[in-house]
Amino acid sequence: MPNKIRTYVALSLTAALLATACSGGEEQENQSVESDDTLNIAFFADMATADPDIFYDIEGLAVMQSVYEGLLRYAPGGTEIEGELAESWEVSEDGLTFTFTLKDDLTYADGTPLDSEAIQASFERRTAVEQGPSYMLAGVDSYETPDPQTFVVNLKDPDVAFLHYLASAWSPKAINPTVLEENSADLAQKYLDTQSAGSGPYVIDEFTRGTGYTLTRNDNYWGEEPHFSTVEVAITPDVSSQILALERGDLELIPHGFPLANLPNVESNDDLALEQFPSLGTTSLYLNHNKESLADAGTREALIRALDITSLVEEVYGETAEVPSNAYPAGLLDPSLAPVDYAPGDSSDLSGQGITLDIVYTPDSSGVQRRLADLMRQRLAAVGVDATPRQAQLAEVFGYRDDVANAADIYVSTPAPDGAHPDTWGRIVWYTVGPLNFFNYSNPEVDAALDRGLVEVDPEAAAEDYAEAGELATADWSVVPIAYVSDVVVAQADLNGVEHVPAYPWTVDLAALSR
């Protein structure tokens, strides 16, 4: 090839590459103002599935809440239950029969009427699919549908938490019976893995694992039309990338995982707004009483008091958390019942015991649990206790129950109950076979109090039972709640209607947002 031609070719290629980059710049500018009608948010990780009877995660709740609806929900900002698909409901005096009256003119996204039979089919599917959230309906004896707007649930035994399960973020959702019938061979599991069949304000238009999801407005929605016609969810695992995208205006909000150290930058940025909402997330210290060094409740108490919980929480969380008032997550039980007291005490006995501990925490994008474990190490060192923080994956922690003798000494975790009822907490963290009872804590009196509370239809008497369970568990110093953690949402300043429910972690109501 002659030299001149080679030079021209090289110049042309260079020019084309430069043009690619520069034209992209203009295009990118255009994308930022592309459409006032599109809401851009990001998830740190993929949703495992979009099937409402299998989905049992936190990341992705905003999508599930936008495309599916249940009978009940919690009102924004609190723990009061209100109707979602149900207009009203009644509970029989014996606490066994729940009668729901559906709202008028309910429809699914494809226009199929949403009636009591459709609700029954959805509830039955949850039990048949038999995945994580199926436990919520384990106590159901039978269903009745006396007319299209009346749905009756009969329980085998009273369950005072049942309404809260129906208001939970992972509650049984109404699934389009047409889809269930057309895909009955596998209970529509393949279909619902990546597609929606709900009655919510949005439908899943596109579900691409690893890339993101597109939600579009449900044109047949029976309720108020959402402001944004499209919601684009991008999978962006790196929090730094999310922050840069937010600051550039390519993201509307970061609903969780914002590093606390970066919050001052948000407060000084006029284009961004910081909102803090109470949640049921409660940072707790699990102390492995099966280990010799932690077998004595007095030693466990001395360790907790040596940490100076109040200043520890303030140092780690700043204003985004507070020290618990009682043994339950915020708002589950009257704060005056089952109170906790973590006042620093005499820890001099600890120094001579040669205690060595490993403190395990699970990773979180904000890094707050690592910081907490590090500070605990420092404070314990000051009283002669040699502690070593270590990060572990969730699967390791779930294996502790099978081998408590070789499990960690202390586990730092921030669990949140499925509903805003004390039973949803006590039964998972204190009950002898509770799923979040990592070190097999067992106190028969606690179990008995929880069991009494569950079937006690008188609310005041039930509260006393739960208070007793909380007091007994607190006195054992095995599971120690140390912080009521807020959900911190960072959003564009012009984004309005950021609504949050304490029992729906890391989630804002996408349909309520506007600009």
Place this chain on the structure above:
Amino acid sequence: MARFLLVRAFGAVGVLLALVTVVFLLQTAVPGDPVRASVGVNASDEVVEAERERLGLDEPLPVQYATYLGQVVRGGFGESLRTGRDVRDDIGAFLPATLELAGFSMLLAVVGGLLIGVLAVVSSRFATPARLLFVGGASVPSFLLALIFIYIFYFKLSWLPLSGRTSVADAPEAPTGLLLLDSLLHARPDVFLDALRHLILPGLALALVPAVAIGRVLRSSLIEVYRSDYIRTLHAKGLPPRSVLFRHALRNALSAPLTMAGLQLGLLLGGVVIVEAIFAWPGIGLYLNQSIAFSDLRAIAGVTLVVGAGYVIVNTLVDLAQAAADPRIRL
């Protein structure tokens, strides 16, 4: 040649069998209960046990190993705990993005490495900058480069996009899954340019370190070749320097850089895990990243095996390329 390929094929099977065994043993040795983690915190014990049974995790270890080996031989890796799908299908969905990124990065690395290596030898003006690049480039990790590139080219200059493979909603996804290729096959220059723009930052972040390594080895190799008698003879006979370089010296100096390129591809695949997470690039690095967080050992094992197989294949190709470049090498 045929014998070489046969030996290599047997060797590859041995390596992969060893890898399958190690990966399986790691799955069983890792403490914890991934099934409980996958079905959710509040799932009843009955649900957990039913899931364990369904996945065959309640069987004795030898039975599990035989089952796993059978699945791998048939091209499957079992069901992912996180997605509930066959890991083979998941990898099939995520792999093209990684192949495209890795291929683009290697192209940049090889071209860049050749350029740096040659310029460092033939241009006295470039010698000092090249030395700085060799020291600096080798010591900057790819994740840091990624963050620096994002800050400059996305955040400050708005020249290039932050994440993903494309911004075009109706970009073609078939037949190859390689967006650049598919866009050309569908005559979509808009998608091609957009995909190219999305590739530049992650591609550069991954390519710089291998480029420097290739360039450094090429420079040493070229210097050695230039000292040889036949090069001096060629110069003495009056052959133009450009002909000496491209027709004679470079060809004989390529063996070591090619070996280095093969090694660098392995390292590059390791860097993909972090770079894909930073750029939200939907490849197997991102898939692996999410699977690790979930202790989804079958997915981790599947990716490990696929990457291992890729590494074996690439190194075989490198050997072939070396033989083609240097007639003294006999296979």
